[in-house]
Amino acid sequence: MSYCVAIDGPAGAGKSTIAKKIAKQMGLVYVDTGAMYRALALFMIRNGIATDDLESMNTRCEEADITIRYENGEQVVYLNGENVNAYLRTEEVGNMASVSSTQPNVRKKLVSLQKELAKTTDVIMDGRDIGTCVLPDADVKIYLTADSAVRAKRRYDELTAKGITCDLDEIEKDIIDRDHRDMTREESPLRQALDAILVDSSYMTIDEVVETIIKICEEKRGN
Numbered sequence: 001m002s003y004c005v006a007i008d009g010p011a012g013a014g015k016s017t018i019a020k021k022i023a024k025q026m027g028l029v030y031v032d033t034g035a036m037y038r039a040l041a042l043f044m045i046r047n048g049i050a051t052d053d054l055e056s057m058n059t060r061c062e063e064a065d066i067t068i069r070y071e072n073g074e075q076v077v078y079l080n081g082e083n084v085n086a087y088l089r090t091e092e093v094g095n096m097a098s099v100s101s102t103q104p105n106v107r108k109k110l111v112s113l114q115k116e117l118a119k120t121t122d123v124i125m126d127g128r129d130i131g132t133c134v135l136p137d138a139d140v141k142i143y144l145t146a147d148s149a150v151r152a153k154r155r156y157d158e159l160t161a162k163g164i165t166c167d168l169d170e171i172e173k174d175i176i177d178r179d180h181r182d183m184t185r186e187e188s189p190l191r192q193a194l195d196a197i198l199v200d201s202s203y204m205t206i207d208e209v210v211e212t213i214i215k216i217c218e219e220k221r222g223n
């Protein structure tokens, strides 16, 4: 049986940065499930589907073939045979993903792909419903969060460092809106699994969070 670590939490809590580091240190494969939802969102945008046209999102996701490969240790997402990694990290795609991921057919399609990946591989998987729905029997479940103001400031610094002009208040508003959508949707909303351990990264460095989670994994393994 494969070994699985599940990390859930709101946008901007640092899940992917931290999961990548833990994957390296613990010899696990990092599975970024948000990238899969983003690839389907990109498909919707490219096909001119409006952000309020939920019905089309639910039916047309059947036309999108999503495959995952690992190239030089990096997860690469293919959308109908095209490597789309370079297009996934924009705000437009993130916002569309937050909407299209509310649709049952979108979730069904990606959850089965994620379950399949974890069957045969030791993974650390991050997302919103990993501990509650995708890997309910994960060996370790972490709920990683941080204050919305702290998450907004991190995002602001990231964008500013890239030379992108942005507004801190607007970023925080966006984060709060996305949290609300992710937490209140009907289909597997974001919530802490009963057996997940809460880690609040608001006042912790990346290395401190990594160390804390690895320690939790080691303690659980020891048991």
Ligand code: DC
Binding pocket: 011, 033, 034, 035, 037, 038, 094, 097, 098, 099, 101, 126, 127, 128, 129, 130, 178, 182
């Ligand atoms: O983690 P991210 O920002 O890349 O995720 C983008 C959106 O995808 C997020 O707003 C909600 C959705 N998502 C989801 O519903 N379930 C997951 N397991 C991962 C992401």
